[in-house]
Amino acid sequence: MFRTALRNVLAHKARLLMTAFAVMLGVTFISGSLIYGDSANRAATARATDGYGRIAVSVFPDDSRGGAAVAGDGPPGVDAATVAALAKVAGVAAATGRVDGFAAVADRDGRLLGHGPSHKGANFAPGAHGTDPAYRFTRGSGPTRDDAIALDETTAAKGGYRVGDTVRVGTNQGAASYTLSGIFRTDGTARPAGGSLTLFTDATAQRLFLRPGRYAKADLTAAPGTGVRDLLGRVESALPPGTGAATGAQLARIQANLATNDSDTMSQILVGFAAVALFTATFLISNTFTMLVSRRTRELALMRAVGATRRQVRRVLLTESLLVGALASAAGLAAGTGVAALLRTVFAADDAPAAPLVLTPGTVLTSLLVGTVLPMVAAWLPIRRAMAIPPVAALGAAEPAQPARTGSLRTGLCAALLLAGVGAAAYGALSPGRDSRTVIGVGAALALTGAIGLIPLLARPFTALLRPLLTRLHPVHGTLAARNTVRDPRRTGATAAALAIALTLASGLSVLGASAARYLDRATTHDFTADYLVKPAEGGMRMTPDTAAPLKGLPGVRSSPLDQSTGYRLGGVPSVLTGVDPATIGGLLRYDVIEGSLDSLAEGRIAVADFKAGPAGWRVGQTLPLERQDGKRGSVTIGAVYRADEQSNLLPSITAPDSLVARYDSAPSTAGVLVDTPGGPGRASLGEVTRALGDNPALAVLDQAGIRAQDSGDIGEQLNVFYALLSMALAIAALGIANTLAMSVLERHKEIGTLRALGVDRSGVSRMIRLEALLLGGLGATLGTALGVFLGWALGRTLQESVAGYALVLPWGRLAVGVLIALVGALLASVWPARRAARTDIAAATAVQ
Template identity: 45%
Template sequence: MFRTALRNVLAHKARLLMTVLAVMLGVAFVSGTLVFTETFSSALQSSSQKGFADVDVAVQPHKDDDDQGKPGDAPLLTQRLLDKAAKVPGAASATGSVDGQAYLADKDGELVGSGFTRAGSNYFPGKDGKDARYPLKSGRAPQRAGEIAVDAKTAERAGFKVGDTVRMSVRGPVLPQKITGIFTTDKGQVTAGGTLTLFDTATAQKLFTKPGRFNEIDVKAAPGTSQDKLKAELDKILPRDAKATTGKKLADDEAEMIAQGMDGVKTGLLAFAGIALFVGIFIIANTFTMLVAQRTKELALLRAVGASRRQVTRSVLVEAFVVGAVAAVAGLLAGIGIGAGMKALMPSDAMPDGPLVIPPSAIISSLAVGVLVTMLAAWLPGRRAAKIPPVAAMNSVHAVATTKSLVVRNTIGALLTAAGAAVAVVAKDKSSLGIGAGLLLIGVFVLTPLLSRPLIAAAGPVLRRFGMPGKLAGQNAVRNPRRTAATASALMIGLTLITGLTVIGNSVQKAIDKMAADSLKADYVVVMANMNDLSPDIAEKLAKQPGVTAVSALRQSPSRIDGDGEYLTGVDAASIGRLTQVDFTTGSYAALSQRQRVVVDDSTAKSHHWKAGSSFEVTYEDGKKGRLTVGGIYKGNDMLKGIMVDNRTLTPHMSDLVDRQVLVKTDTGASAATKKSLRKALGDNPAIQVQDKDDISREVASMIGMMLNVLYGLLAMAVIVAVLGVVNTLAMSVFERQQEIGMLRAIGLDRTGIKRMVRLESLVISLFGGVLGIALGVFFGWAAGEQIATSMATYELTLPWGRIALFLLLAAVVGVLAALWPARRAARLNMLSAIKAD
């Protein structure tokens, strides 16, 4: 039986090609993901290890979770502590680090670097006058205000050189700086495309902390002193609000953090690989079902000469094992190539240098997944073949599904569909929604043969316009409902996910647009790039501009209320009512004009059991206590929520006076000219964004669009596999019906008619899968939206009809493209040979 199975694989290798391709693509996705993420993670960890090479023990601010002192972060480290750390037994040197955000503009006035990695720090020279962390490549270190050093990668990207004067911003105002040096660094933030700007220590403290204050103290051990021993000595001198950590532990913790971060990426990519493999199951099952159907007489003969049912099933599984093994090996090799290709395509400044890593998990997973998926999909056709009585198989009466089997299938499908829909409708969290979606998807798949007849019949009037080929195409599409169902389901799954994500993304964008329109009366929102802190000078400058009628800086400060941490939001009591619009259930913004009065969003008030007039004790950021009274309760949203207090009350208690954003209203409203005028007043600072409501909407749309495009790209693999499934089904169907096609040719249907018949059949099956997928996607989008609506009051289902029409067109294109080769093959069949075919 083993030899027979191998011969069958070799005899049907052309028909198994699409199955091999489908499995290979899924396996390649899995192995490629594992290779790339492991390579990326290894490179980042190696770079991280280099960054801690000069750190034996790091002293950092520390605050216990049960610390009931001042709210907010632990206080920064002092110069006195730095001096003491440098003198502990076993310490060779101590370096004080000052860190913050610094934005550099290139020669065209655009920001250099990307993301949250535009960092600033200090150059801390040791006894030899050099900072071992930042070896200078050219020039000298910054020594006074107005001088900076930049990393070599930033200098290369922006075309900077020693002696250039560049524009720099920390919290808003533009500060001209002279580049005195260019240095090299292994820090991951730079290798990932960010920038690092160095100042002399005094200037860095003035910009980022306070004079004489550090974010971290790095201590180098003397020869013969271990990291643990040095840490023990440092622990003796550290105050309660500081802690020491060995460099090894810091490196290990960062490596673990990197690994966890990559695990999230890996899990997401593997989920899409799983979808592609799941879609591939339909192709494999279809392929083996058709192969078994074409070999029923052969299998019956084997049974007649003594083969048992188990041996027949085993022979089919052996074929599946061989096909799966070949596909798995090919997929593993392709995946390694994909991993290497992704590494090569990554920008040199986004990924540290490192070797290509092929983890054992990639090899084991690829082989296991490829073989198991194929054998699992082939098991049911093999079992069904073994159940066919030899005499019935030889008389070809096996092909008709019994009424009982159809009733059982439809009953199970109806129950699963009903249960899945019910769970999805009443779901209160993501997990229950996922369970409901899974049950519904499986239920619809089980019911697909039943659904295929009425839905495909609905296309009858259109098909009849194509004459006899159209009529035959409609009949062929429903001749074997189970096969049609399996073929259409592969495409259905991909379009379900694509449509559902699109519906959710579109609805969220519209909700945020509505929220901005309903909540903001301000013409502009001024923020720092990446939502970092703004200098209070910005609000003061804007308030003095001609045409500006109202300005309010929004500040945030940590506090402690009833033992819990809460952020207080400072606003300008006189103007906030003209800049924002919220619905008050009790009270109004007017309450803020009275000192020690606040307005609170409804969810915060509910959690603390407050109502208008309630009084509560607050511990401010500086540790001082006060008493505040609730003057109003409003309906919060994602743009405006929390405890609002007048800036006159909050500002005296803030340790670092900064703004989160500034709201601005002008007498002329939002216009290009007004925006240009405001930007000019702020020095045309590229780090500051002056946004109107349309800008906010476009930014959100861009983020959602980018996310959807990434998801579309990942789901494209499942759609490609579905296309292979349609091609495979049609190709094998043509082989199965070659005698019939020969007869059609003999009675007058020309080659063009044959091609049209096959193409229309493919088109109908693809559109059937597309309609089901879009319908399910809309339903899932609605169900997920019901959960989103509980936390986003402005959310409502918005169907992107243009995108939906495009997805339906995509399904039609899939049908047309998938039919090209099978239709050509059918048209080229020799008429007489086809008629004589058995």
């Protein structure tokens, strides 16, 4: 039986090529995703833990967990006296005080260097030999003066800086210019990929990031012959109150767990899209085996007639699918390694160190198992159908038996699934609750399954709808293409189903993305009436009320900070207060006051958003008790209630005079600064505001267009990544169209030869095949787009309960592009079958009996 299966595979290798290629693509995607995830995890772990090997024990304030303490938020680090005392503990070779914080480096044009929230500054802590073991200088040396700094070599290269150049650096304390004293390399614990690392002297780093004479932590190295556990015990017995200690190995494990979170998430997303690609490939495989088995009906019947049992024939066919899957899986696993390398290049930071790819036994086993089992499962149904044909009937047929029409039972079941799925998704959308998205997800699965099963039934009315257009363009070829498309509805349905799945996901993502982008645009810019918003250029910087102070001196400029202060209970309700300038805020933000007056802010009262006041039952004139978590108590009176979107990035839930916030919080965090200039937004006013803020590269001065681009840019980037991942499913769907047309051409060899003999030229035959491809592509694209729009609407409805102002947006342009890509893919898939059909030999084809 195995030899028979092997001979059959070799005999039909051309027909099985597309199936093998589809399986290979699916396995390539899933193995590449798994290899990428394992490699990214190992690289992230190695980078995050690099450097902890030289730390025996680290000492830090108890409540800072090893991170940099912030003045006013608990114990201010570890003092210099403690570091000196730790250096004298038996077994300690050296004790080095470390302090770090936010520091952003500007390029020569004043723009921020690097990306992401990883702009970091630290202290250069030379030992007895004048070197710091954490940093290896390639040029120059560490800073020894307060007006000098050192830069990591990646940042220096990006900015084109050399030793001796002047560099502008921004921190939470403002911006200043420094002389570059050296360029260094460092380990992964000091500078995450994509960011920058700036070294200051001890005194400068302490002043900028903590307090003079204080360190965030102290790193201890062990003397030769001293065990880490023994050293930890000695250090803990010598620690002053309010400090703790951990070994470098313990800290490395914590950092490793934190470092793998992002790569785990991306790996899960990739595996999810790989599953979609494999599911799409299932239709191609099933369709191919259906056509192969149909073509080999007489061959299989002959095997039965000479003594082979039904089980043996079934075993031969399943073995064929197993062989195809095994060979394709091996090729896919090899190609997956290259895909993993490509994914690592796409998603890694541009300065991330090279790391080897990781191929685990689990990845090999999963890839081979999926790639071999999937073809067997997909081939089971067509094999079962073939075994139901009696051998005598198959041997007596001059031509392969016509495919069975879609049965009423199957049609009824699929219709029920479609209706149930649509009903469940609509119910989840119109009755939002905690489990509404789960209900929609189940409904989507049922609806997609039912729709796929009904595609053979839908093929006839869809073709009939487009037939007048085809016959108008090409009367003869259009009529033939329409008839050939509905000749085998099951085959047409299986081919179009793969395309429908990909278009469902793509169009659903487009609807959600466009709706979310429109909402964010409106929620951000609708309330913004100022010229500029000043905010951190990247995450990591902490703005304070002092940030806006220089703007007060600009003639004709109105400004107001948004000073957020947390930890309040207002009338028993947890609340966040945002302090503003009562004199200017009315001209910088659009407040839709429902009750009271915004002028009451100048009287020391507060204004509350409707979504905050409504559930709490607050009203204008009501005095509420106020208590902060640090024990400060008082009371405030509501002076106005305004309409606001709970998800707005600008309008706060509670607006208070900045003087009121300062009374309870000496160090609020400023979320942004609103600025209005006399001449309106423009290059001159932008330069004036930027200079007043000290040319700080850590601060971004954004007009309305800049805010819109920043808030909606992330959604666009994520959608582009998802579209790129879905392209694999589209590629497999195109292969399915090519395979279906190729097998159809093979089955219709005599028919095509007869058409040629009757006068249809080669271009006419090619045109007929291309029109068939367009009908297949159009059917899948239409159904997928309709389902995607519906599911995008349903999921969007669940957001309306918590996101006021969210509304459905149909991105007609993107939807049209999706359909166009599907049609172009179908045309490209038809090139080889059309070429083969056009080259049909008339004499040989018409001589076939």
